[in-house]
Amino acid sequence: MLEKEIFTINSSEDFNRLALKVFHFQYENVSVYRNFCDYLKTDISKVKNIEDIPFLPIQFFKNQKIIAKNLTEQIIFTSSGTTASISSTHFVASIKVYEKSFYKAFKNYYGNPEEYTILALLPSYLEREGSSLIYMVEHLIKKSNNPNSGFYLYETEKLIEKLIFLEKNNQKTILIGVSYALLDLIEKRKFQLKNTIVMETGGMKGRRKEMIKQELHEILKKGFGVSKIHSEYGMTELLSQAYSMGDGIFTCPPWMKILTRDPEDALSYNYGKTGGINVIDLANLYSCAFIATQDLGKTHKNNTFEIMGRFDSSDIRGCNLMVL
Incomplete structure (x- = not known):
């Protein structure tokens, strides 16, 4: 049922409602994500908005198998990376x-x-x-x-x-x-x-x-x-892509959203300022839809955003990772 709903989103209200449903589904079914939420002492009953949802650091894809219980991967995607870095692995339960x-x-x-x-x-x-x-x-x-x-x-x-x-x-x-x-x-x-x-x-x-x-x-x-x-x-850890038609300004498909977190406080959000990019990708239904990336960017009106670079401590890899 959730698979069908993801691709019929027509409004921000639809997105927010479905994001919360996906959050509860993944908390119950994706053990790595549940353990992370529990580590943060997340009170599930108080998660009422997308800003309340914990975002899994993208580094977890380097050393954890992130997939919903009772499912088997149909395909495995891996990231590029330098010889000194560990590649990310995305176990995809539904290639469709x-x-x-x-x-x-x-x-x-x-x-x-x-x-x-x-x-x-x-x-x-x-x-x-x-x-x-x-x-x-x-x-x-x-x-x-x-x-x-x-x-x-x-x-x-x-x-x-x-x-x-x-x-x-x-x-x-x-x-x-x-x-x-x-x-x-x-x-x-x-x-x-x-x-x-x-x-x-x-x-x-x-x-x-x-x-x-x-x-x-x-x-x-x-x-x-x-x-x-x-x-x-886009990136290995996602199943959706944002596109820019020019000037470096990106928009997301209806089932994807970008938030920016405060670089000094990973649990706070900013707007119109450079911050760490958090991605909600509802197509990641069977792995993790809520990912804190190592990219830096700014969000703007009409759900647009731009990529500014990467955190200094992260390795350079992935799609469109330009450095200032």
């Missing part, structure tokens, strides 16, 4: 929920995948197994039902030729790429794209020096000849 989440979100923002040629420049993700981003993009490419859609690893010249071909044929295109690979591409060729959406994700992955997102977007806009750079914000 993930597929519904990313497909419905994509349609909300961009329409049907069939309207586009989808090109993916995601080398650091293709080089390993267990990437939730690759799983999503692979399925969107299949949904596009377009012979020109596909992945590019280090086939830079072929990708350049494909982009030129698609532009000449006025084909609506989405190029989604990890940031450093997009920079590599425009160093080899400058474009004037009129029919292509350029979407960055994934940061530099240790391949290039990190930079402020605004600086990155200015370089990409000039290199691709576009007025806006789109972005995708």
Whole structure:
């Protein structure tokens, strides 16, 4: 029943009501989360608003199996990471929920995948197994039902030729790429794209020096000849994505919400100021929907937000983790 309700949210009231239902479900069924709440001495009867819900630190995904009781994972997603860091592991009990989440979100923002040629420049993700981003993009490419859609690893010249071909044929295109690979591409060729959406994700992955997102977007806009750079914000530990249509301002699908916590007090919230990002992802029904990330950001009106960077003590990894 909860699975169906998640994707029919139409208002903030719907979201808040359902978030509380998911909280109670996970407290009863996800032992890691229940133990965490009990450690905080959470009085369940006093959890009346989403701000009352405890947010599980994302580091728990590095060393705990977080999954509802009596369920078995259908797929396991793992994070990228440096050789010195421990990867996060997300045990996904229902791959159908993930597929519904990313497909419905994509349609909300961009329409049907069939309207586009989808090109993916995601080398650091293709080089390993267990990437939730690759799983999503692979399925969107299949949904596009377009012979020109596909992945590019280090086939830079072929990708350049494909982009030129698609532009000449006025084909609506989405190029989604990890940031450093997009920079590599425009160093080899400058474009004037009129029919292509350029979407960055994934940061530099240790391949290039990190930079402020605004600086990155200015370089990409000039290199691709576009007025806006789109972005995708997601991570291994989530089953939903937020998107930015430009200017680094993200919006969430109806079943996802961002709160910012006070950097000095993890149990207090702020608004319009830089704080630690807490994510409510109701698609994470069978693991944990309430996650305190290591990202820093600001929330704005109309449920929009921006990513400012990361806490200094955390490792650099994940999607769209730009450092100030």
